[in-house]
Amino acid sequence: MGSKMHPFLFTLLWASACFASSPSDQANFNALMDNVVVLRVSKAHGTTVEVPLTCGDTYENTAIFWKKNGVELQPPLQGNSVKVLVKETQGGNYTCHLGPSGEYVNHTMILVQPFPNNRTVILREESPEDGHIHCSAPNYKGSFHCGWTRTQDRSQASVVLVRAERHMENIPCVLLPNGLGVHCQDSNCSYQEEQHRISLTVYIRSYFLLEAYTKSFYLREIVKPAELPNLKVSEGRVFSWKYPESWDMPCTFFGLHFQVNIVRSGHSCDSEELITTNTINDTKYEVNVKAKKYVFCVRAQDKHTAGPWSHWSQCIVNKDVVSC
Numbered sequence: 532m533g534s535k536m537h538p539f540l541f542t543l544l545w546a547s548a549c550f551a552s553s554p555s556d557q558a559n560f561n562a563l564m565d566n567v568v569v570l571r572v573s574k575a576h577g578t579t580v581e582v583p584l585t586c587g588d589t590y591e592n593t594a595i596f597w598k599k600n601g602v603e604l605q606p607p608l609q610g611n612s613v614k615v616l617v618k619e620t621q622g623g624n625y626t627c628h629l630g631p632s633g634e635y636v637n638h639t640m641i642l643v644q645p646f647p648n649n650r651t652v653i654l655r656e657e658s659p660e661d662g663h664i665h666c667s668a669p670n671y672k673g674s675f676h677c678g679w680t681r682t683q684d685r686s687q688a689s690v691v692l693v694r695a696e697r698h699m700e701n702i703p704c705v706l707l708p709n710g711l712g713v714h715c716q717d718s719n720c721s722y723q724e725e726q727h728r729i730s731l732t733v734y735i736r737s738y739f740l741l742e743a744y745t746k747s748f749y750l751r752e753i754v755k756p757a758e759l760p761n762l763k764v765s766e767g768r769v770f771s772w773k774y775p776e777s778w779d780m781p782c783t784f785f786g787l788h789f790q791v792n793i794v795r796s797g798h799s800c801d802s803e804e805l806i807t808t809n810t811i812n813d814t815k816y817e818v819n820v821k822a823k824k825y826v827f828c829v830r831a832q833d834k835h836t837a838g839p840w841s842h843w844s845q846c847i848v849n850k851d852v853v854s855c
Contacts, residue, residue, distance in 0.1 A: 559646075563734065564692055566638055569741055570617055571646035578619050585612045586627035586637050596631050599623045603631060617641055622739030642691070642741035653685045653735050653742045664733065664746040667755045667839065669777040671721040671785065675753060677731055677746065678712035688737040698727035717750065721779055725749045755839040756787060756831040762844045764853045770827055771815040772844065788834040791816050792843075793825050800828035800843035823850045 560570040560582060572578045586595045590611045597608040599615075600623050608615070615625060622641040629636060654663040657680065668675035681688050690710050695702035697717060704715040717729065731746045757775035764770050772789075779785040789811050795804040806820050812834070818827065827846040832838065846855035 560641075563642070567640050567642065567691060570622065570641055570643050572643060573646060580617045581614050582617055582641060583612065583614050584625060584639050587611070590627070590636065594630065595627050595636070596629075596633065598626045598628065601626070607631070615641075617643065619643070620645075620740045640739075642736055642739050644741040644743065651742060651744070653681060653688045653737050653740075654744060655680045655682050662746065663744050664731065666731070666746060666748060666753045668750055668753050669755065669757055669775075670779045671750060671754060672779065673717035673719050673721070673750070674714070675717070675729075675750065676712060676714050677733075678707075679733065679744070680711065685737045688735050691734040691736050691741065693731070693733050695729065695731045697729045702729065704731075719750065722784070725751060751833070751836040752838055754833055754836070756833070756841040758842045759789075759829060759831055759844040762829065762846060762855045764827075764846060764855065767851070768818045769815060770818065770829070770846065772829060773814060775831070775841070786812070786834045787831045788812050789814070789816075789829055789831050790840065792828040793818060793820060793822075794828060795822070796824035796826065796847075796849070798826060800826065800830075800845055824848060 620643045626638040666677040704713040759772040762772045793806040831841045
């Protein structure tokens, strides 16, 4: 999910960086993935870090010229092994070439991440409960989706890498084309008790500023049943529905319970204008209210985990006319 990999891999000359500022400052860098280096700095303001790069062992005795973001450096930077100064959050994509206008050979992208206090200016916080990443699953088969929203000022931000794992085992994920979410598939058995949480980390950059967002959860905490299908009424007052097709079977093991709200006509299912509310285990409900106009609402939740509720299904009742 990053940039296309070149067959020549970059190598780092040292495992640490040297500051051009005061000795009390600290910085370190490591390879996030092929051709991507993350420079973590204790503070961004006034920071200047000297980072060593090499084009590749094959070019040790070759005339190599370097560019930053496609522009030749001034004064010119030459040699297979070089050092570049990174000021504050001004990272860059450093490419090496055979001659000033010669063939591209390799590249190293340097991204800067404030450390230890990771900034959060790229993604919008959805809610205090969800944080910046929201995850959901339709059942316990291991497939789940996680999504996020960029802030208005960082609409050009792009995902560099997504890592998902459970107890040291990688979980494969596919980035959505719009870069605003991933689909992942855990191999955990539906009937197996979850012993370890899933950890998801999204690395996202705005220009050369990098932020890392982490979400940790059990699958049982994010399983959200689909909207209840086949909602209908019979005998005028008995409403019935079915389990979602995407829900795990048998329902004796993966049981749902249902919240039924009857609200006043013209109001939403979440309205406080309730006529009555009940939680039941059956997939039918007989209405026994005097009102001739009302909205019948029903939604589902895993009865064993008390996870997220499904979206509401509803029927609008206008005397003898029912619209579901």
